[in-house]
Amino acid sequence: MPYRCNSPFLAVAAVGSCRYANVMSLAKIDHWIGKTLFVPPIIKLCQLTRQSQFAISRMFWFIAALDGFYRAETLFGSLLWGGMSIVMMVSATRRADSPTVSFMFFRLLAVFLLALDLVKGVATSEWAGFAFWIFVLVAEYAAIIRTIPSREATKSVTKVSEANFASLSSHSACCCNAGMRLFRGICQPRPTLDPS
Numbered sequence: 001m002p003y004r005c006n007s008p009f010l011a012v013a014a015v016g017s018c019r020y021a022n023v024m025s026l027a028k029i030d031h032w033i034g035k036t037l038f039v040p041p042i043i044k045l046c047q048l049t050r051q052s053q054f055a056i057s058r059m060f061w062f063i064a065a066l067d068g069f070y071r072a073e074t075l076f077g078s079l080l081w082g083g084m085s086i087v088m089m090v091s092a093t094r095r096a097d098s099p100t101v102s103f104m105f106f107r108l109l110a111v112f113l114l115a116l117d118l119v120k121g122v123a124t125s126e127w128a129g130f131a132f133w134i135f136v137l138v139a140e141y142a143a144i145i146r147t148i149p150s151r152e153a154t155k156s157v158t159k160v161s162e163a164n165f166a167s168l169s170s171h172s173a174c175c176c177n178a179g180m181r182l183f184r185g186i187c188q189p190r191p192t193l194d195p196s
Contacts, residue, residue, distance in 0.1 A: 030104050033111060038141035046148045053145040055096040060139035062088035067132045102143035110136045
């Protein structure tokens with residue numbers, strides 16, 4: 001016979017844990033999207049342009065606002081997006097490297113709206129507008145990056161990972177030969193200076 005709980009506190013705890021599980025799965029989805037699709041190109045862009053991730057975030061918000069201004073169909077939309085473009089331009093120039101905030105809910109909403117635009121594009125062959133959501137997602141995922149590795153560190157990690165050692169024995173033989181050369185150099189008699 002299954003256990004029945006009549007306590008309202010335990011029922012709330014069970015519902016709360018289900019909500020926590022849903023939030024965790026959304027966080028995992030958000031983490032996967034950022035880690036695989038957006039963060040690596042953003043890091044490369046930061047390294048190439050020598051700009052901080054926050055400057056890249058503000059730049060892409062400015063580009064998104066300009067895209068919205070370009071696609072506005074009404075006077076209100078033009079004023080709204082034009083005002084946002086001016087605010088983003090001033091923000092990008094005055095506070096380029098100040099930390100920004102990004103919310104997981106907004107990123108997932110932007111991913112959902114991008115998916116809807118892509119489905120609409122496939123169904124109707126009307127692709128206008130989906131780039132806006134890509135600009136927004138790049139801006140939002142750039143805001144959550146905390147450190148950018150240096151370009152040299154990235155190159156050295158890549159070189160080490162691409163290096164292919166033929167076998168462990170050849171590597172250890174090379175090290176052993178180098179050690180023997182070092183030992184011979186230390187143990188050889190030193191030349192003496194002739195006092196005359």
